[in-house]
Amino acid sequence: MKAYDDICVRVYRESEKECAVLSLETLVAEILPSSIPAEFEGEALRAQAVVMRTNIARQLPVYNGRGCDVHPGADICDTGHCLRWMSRIRQEKVEGDKKGQNWERIIRAVDSTRGEIIVVKDRPVIAYFHECCGGATENSENITGNRMVYLRKVLCDYCKDSAAWENERDLSLEEIEERLDIRADGFVATKGSPIEGFIEDIDRDSEGRIRSIRIGGKYFKGTDAKDLLGLTSTRFGWRPVTLRFISGGKGHGLGMCQYGAAAMAREGSSYRDIINYYFTGVDITAVKGGSGTPLAGKVFVLDPGHGGDDGDNTGPGGLKEKDVNLDIALRLEKMLEEAGAKVFLTRRKDTGVLLSDRTDMANKTRPHFFISIHQNGFFNPVVSGTEIYYYNGDAEGERMGRCIMERLVEEAGALDKGVKTANFFVLREAKVSSLQLELFYITNPREEKRLEDSGFRERVARAVSNGIMSYYRYSAPKQR
Ligand SMILES: [Zn+2]
Numbered sequence: 001m002k003a004y005d006d007i008c009v010r011v012y013r014e015s016e017k018e019c020a021v022l023s024l025e026t027l028v029a030e031i032l033p034s035s036i037p038a039e040f041e042g043e044a045l046r047a048q049a050v051v052m053r054t055n056i057a058r059q060l061p062v063y064n065g066r067g068c069d070v071h072p073g074a075d076i077c078d079t080g081h082c083l084r085w086m087s088r089i090r091q092e093k094v095e096g097d098k099k100g101q102n103w104e105r106i107i108r109a110v111d112s113t114r115g116e117i118i119v120v121k122d123r124p125v126i127a128y129f130h131e132c133c134g135g136a137t138e139n140s141e142n143i144t145g146n147r148m149v150y151l152r153k154v155l156c157d158y159c160k161d162s163a164a165w166e167n168e169r170d171l172s173l174e175e176i177e178e179r180l181d182i183r184a185d186g187f188v189a190t191k192g193s194p195i196e197g198f199i200e201d202i203d204r205d206s207e208g209r210i211r212s213i214r215i216g217g218k219y220f221k222g223t224d225a226k227d228l229l230g231l232t233s234t235r236f237g238w239r240p241v242t243l244r245f246i247s248g249g250k251g252h253g254l255g256m257c258q259y260g261a262a263a264m265a266r267e268g269s270s271y272r273d274i275i276n277y278y279f280t281g282v283d284i285t286a287v288k289g290g291s292g293t294p295l296a297g298k299v300f301v302l303d304p305g306h307g308g309d310d311g312d313n314t315g316p317g318g319l320k321e322k323d324v325n326l327d328i329a330l331r332l333e334k335m336l337e338e339a340g341a342k343v344f345l346t347r348r349k350d351t352g353v354l355l356s357d358r359t360d361m362a363n364k365t366r367p368h369f370f371i372s373i374h375q376n377g378f379f380n381p382v383v384s385g386t387e388i389y390y391y392n393g394d395a396e397g398e399r400m401g402r403c404i405m406e407r408l409v410e411e412a413g414a415l416d417k418g419v420k421t422a423n424f425f426v427l428r429e430a431k432v433s434s435l436q437l438e439l440f441y442i443t444n445p446r447e448e449k450r451l452e453d454s455g456f457r458e459r460v461a462r463a464v465s466n467g468i469m470s471y472y473r474y475s476a477p478k479q480r
């Protein structure tokens with residue numbers, strides 16, 4: 001699987017009790033076998049792959065999904081909670097046989113529908129499915145109470161030859177009483193009385209022995225009935241103890257009927273035909289972010305500190321902070337734009353910009369974040385490390401600061417000196433979440449040396465970009 005690997009999904013795994021980051025396609029392949037038998041027709045598997053991908057996509061931030069509300073930080077969990085409402089996901093884990101023929105079929109179904117989801121007006125639908133509708137699917141309002149335009153009743157006799165078309169279940173009266181919390185007294189008390197249309201014309205002698213009886217329209221002498229039924233005497237009565245319930249279909253009946261899909265596939269329908277049959281008025285389209293735009297819709301103002309003649313820090317080797325700040329900001333701008341964000345810079349050249357002009361830009365643009373980029377300085381050249389500042393009380397600023405710090409430490413070897421509050425002008429005056437990154441001490445000869453290297457500056461920009469991604473729960477792979 002090549003394309004769309006850049007859509008990352010944070011999956012809470014019950015077995016590991018933590019979040020793993022998987023590509024969307026890998027996740028679809030993992031959960032597909034537990035939602036449909038892998039032996040089903042190829043087009044039915046494809047339709048199911050699109051269905052499952054749609055249900056994952058709904059949870060993602062790019063669609064304003066809420067993620068898993070039980071496991072914070074996860075887009076989705078594998079405990080069954082996030083997907084349980086769609087249908088009964090099979091409980092058996094279909095793992096292990098990842099090299100077998102079935103796994104090949106699964107991979108093919110996922111790969112050939114790569115990135116495709118079901119939408120109405122650009123929003124992923126709730127892609128319900130069930131095993132067998134038993135003749136017709138359901139209108140959503142009859143099941144969930146909500147009318148959904150794409151979950152309309154459609155007739156389906158495609159599933160009629162399937163094993164799930166008719167399902168029998170025998171329940172004893174005691175069980176029925178218990179499950180429904182009722183008493184069947186009146187019914188049970190009919191011991192020995194006629195059952196209309198079945199046991200009639202009962203003739204007993206004064207001792208209660210049956211002289212003759214009609215069962216199923218046929219007359220028997222009491223002694224014959226006793227022998228044929230293997231009873232111990234002709235003084236017998238009867239009482240029903242079990243009822244056989246017969247249900248047509250299997251599942252809630254919403255959305256796609258899987259046995260129907262399989263039969264449609266056998267008759268030559270494509271997965272697109274199948275989806276369009278069971279979901280009314282939907283489109284099949286590429287998932288957003290599939291072109292590498294996980295930050296689509298996000299706006300940032302980057303503020304390269306200093307410029308012109310304002311008093312920036314200078315390293316012992318002569319490297320100027322304002323130049324490093326601008327270089328990193330320009331690199332970061334490119335990375336964020338590639339990820340789909342809209343980015344503004346407070347300066348693009350070595351020009352002085354008033355602090356108030358910088359914050360004005362933030363307040364006019366109303367970005368999701370205003371990020372000021374600096375290198376630190378101190379009279380003592382031994383001092384080194386990275387500090388990130390946010391405005392007191394800005395919880396999102398703090399969280400973003402921590403995400404960025406984590407990546408700077410891991411990917412750029414930064415020394416974490418804290419994500420802290422400060423009352424800096426830009427933080428205070430920018431009326432949006434804002435951060436001031438004091439990336440490295442340019443006055444420290446070792447850190448200055450690193451900053452002189454454009455490869456290192458690229459790495460720093462990437463770490464900040466990755467930190468921003470992980471804030472939005474798109475965990476980019478770490479730089480090695
Ligand atoms: Zn969940």
Ligand SMILES: [Zn+2]
Binds near residue numbers: 134135136160
């Ligand atoms: Zn059906």
Ligand SMILES: [Zn+2]
Binds near residue numbers: 305312313321376
């Ligand atoms: Zn500075």
